[in-house]
Amino acid sequence: MPAQLVWFRRDLRVRDHPALVAAAEAGEVLPAFVLDPALERAGDARTAAMLTALEALHRATDGALVVRRGKPEEVIPALVAEAGAEAVHVSGETTPFGRARDRRVERSLDVPLVATGTPYAVSPGRVRKGDGGPFRVFTPFSRAWLEHGWRAPAELPSQHRWVRRVEGEAIPDAPEVEANLAWSAEEPALERWHEFLDGPIDDYDASRDRPDLDGTSRMSIALKLGAVHPRTLLADLDRVAPKRSKAAQRSLKRYQTELAWREFYADVVFHHPRSAWHDFTDALARIPYDEPGASFVAWQEGRTGFPMVDAGMRQLRAEGWMHNRVRMLAASFLTKDLHVWWGHGAQHFLDRLADGDIASNNHGWQWTAGTGTDASPYFRVFNPVLQGQRFDPTGDYVRRWVPELRHLEGKRVHEPWKADDGYAHDYPERILDHAAERQEALDRYEAAKG
Ligand SMILES: Cc1cc2nc3c(=O)[nH]c(=O)nc-3n(C[C@H](O)[C@H](O)[C@H](O)COP(=O)(O)OP(=O)(O)OC[C@H]3O[C@@H](n4cnc5c(N)ncnc54)[C@H](O)[C@@H]3O)c2cc1C
Structure with a gap:
């Protein structure tokens, strides 16, 4: 043969x-x-x-x-x-x-x-608007994507034979990293997926925004490397759905929607390759940015003095992964509190993330920065303290990644400046005044619009 x-x-x-x-x-x-x-x-x-x-x-x-x-x-x-x-x-x-x-x-x-x-479940470029053009907004894309549908998983013929007459080189040793690579390869990723599918996914809708819980699938690295195909995951969701409660079915639907975001951003980059490194919309074309300086380094190192931001940036350094809620917060902090152009942050994430993906990452950044598809309105500036109190209500997430704050119980961990012993273990003071920088961001925006 x-x-x-x-x-x-x-x-x-x-x-x-x-x-x-x-x-x-x-x-x-x-x-x-x-x-x-x-x-x-x-x-x-x-x-x-x-x-x-x-x-x-x-x-x-x-x-x-x-x-x-x-x-x-x-x-x-x-x-x-x-x-x-x-x-x-x-x-x-x-x-x-x-x-x-x-x-x-x-x-x-x-x-x-x-x-x-x-x-991808549906190849980028395949789903189009009625007039044949590409989608620029997620919700109509996801509707058309669902309607388009996808094939069943492909099965390797049992009789397949490998060629063995060609010599290769040894696979190099992986660089030593602290990153959590437990679910990078096919078998362990599928094992993790099946464990997630067997129970935790039922609460996904409620727990996906909670970085203090193990509430998400952690499939992003395997999806990035193609160690699992999204169609496998989608087929499993369809298979288990009829046996689940109504509430659990909402969670399964939500999971499907998150996979659709991945497909959407790939579609956007397919049609607009330039948007990988340039603003997708020109809404902020005239806004002035600050050059990355010492505060950018503090952000990279998780030393901004804002516990939730620092926890995220330290998780990124340690694990090569960050929870989605905290990715949004860290991106908002860089673009709206430090007034640094999103591309600098996106590059740092790509350098550090094990799941670093040009489409999901750079459009995730643009979404937060206000230059992307479905951009969250520019004036929506995440408050790092409220985000912490709301999405890490136990404070466990911050305590896990910021040892200098482990002595603070519960939600107190989000406001060390209010505790007498908040800085007892050398946690850095806040590098900026959030209210003032929020106003600065809005002023720059108004001026650029005008
Ligand atoms: C600033 C920023 C940068 C990001 N960079 C990346 C990146 O480089 N690579 C990456 O895969 N994702 C990125 N995301 C999206 C999201 O944060 C991760 O996919 C998610 O945190 C991965 O964890 P999980 O597999 O446990 O997610 P789950 O919640 O279990 O979601 C399942 C899968 O759905 C997809 N997904 C979920 N949310 C999104 C989203 N917002 N956009 C696109 N796909 C999504 C991912 O493939 C994910 O593995 C980024 C988001 C933001 C806001």
């Missing part, structure tokens, strides 16, 4: 993998991964997560996975020649970086580059 090369990228799994299925149906499969020097731009947490998933993929292919270092447009044709492959199969790419790379590789090949599926 003719050999088929499967070039893995954002799809480090063997289950529900349409491109792998297409290859296995056409012949014996050479699974390959290219250590592209361009990937070195990813931060240590993301790199470590990727190498963890790659090791697991190596085991899942019974050691057949061939890993080579180099430019994909040189490595892939070389592997094709060595294996005598008659096609290269990939999951279709949708980001500006991935599409440009794939065009280069396609030009370097004398066999077809066959794209089957994408890292």
Whole structure:
């Protein structure tokens, strides 16, 4: 049977993998991964997560996975020649970086580059408005996305055979990071998902906003790396829904909606690649920003003196992950309290997050900054103290990540300045006056509009 090369990228799994299925149906499969020097731009947490998933993929292919270092447009044709492959199969790419790379590789090949599926339930670009244009607002997109629907998970033929005649290189050791990579690879991610699906998901609607609880699925790293396909998750939601209570069904729906946000942002970046690093709307085109300085560093290091912001930024440093509620708060703090352009914060997040994803991250930032799709109105400035009191009502989240405040009980942890011993353990004083900076943000906005 003719050999088929499967070039893995954002799809480090063997289950529900349409491109792998297409290859296995056409012949014996050479699974390959290219250590592209361009990937070195990813931060240590993301790199470590990727190498963890790659090791697991190596085991899942019974050691057949061939890993080579180099430019994909040189490595892939070389592997094709060595294996005598008659096609290269990939999951279709949708980001500006991935599409440009794939065009280069396609030009370097004398066999077809066959794209089957994408890292999304519905391929970006597929869902369109009645007039054929792309959506710019989430709710109508999500309605059309649901209506469009998706295929059932793809099953790998049991008779598939791996090519073993091509030599690869050893998978490099992952950089040492503190990041929590427990659910980066396919098997553990699916295990975590099934545990979440078996119970905790029923409370998702209520607990997803609570960083002090383990109330979210933690699937973002596996989704980023493609260790699980979102369609697998969506199919499971449909499967369990009829057996759940009405309240639990609301939670399942909510989870589906969160996955739709991921799909929406990928669709937006597909149609507007420029929006990855430029304001999506020009609403704030004339607003002046401050250059990142010492206070930016305090924000990065979790030393702003605002407990909830600092807890989030320290969780990011330690875990390579941050709870969604705190991502929004940290982004609001940087853009509205420190008046720094969202791109600086987005870059810092990408450098640190194990799930760092250009579409979800940069549009998450733009949403908060007021320049994105469905932008939260510019005048909505998160109050870091109220956010803490509301979403970390036990104070456990702050105490977990800010040891200098562990002596403060309950909600007192959110206002150390009100406790006699609030600064007994060297917690930094607030670097700014939130009310004054909120007003400053609004004044800049009014002036820019006028
Ligand atoms: C400033 C900012 C930056 C962000 N950066 C990223 C990023 O780099 N990578 C990333 O995957 N997500 C990002 N998000 C979205 C969200 O914070 C994370 O997806 C979520 O916290 C991941 O945890 P989880 O898997 O436990 O989420 P769950 O609550 O269990 O959600 C399930 C899945 O739905 C998707 N999802 C949930 N919320 C969002 C959202 N707001 N936007 C897009 N997809 C969503 C994710 O794929 C997530 O894994 C960002 C949000 C903000 C506000």
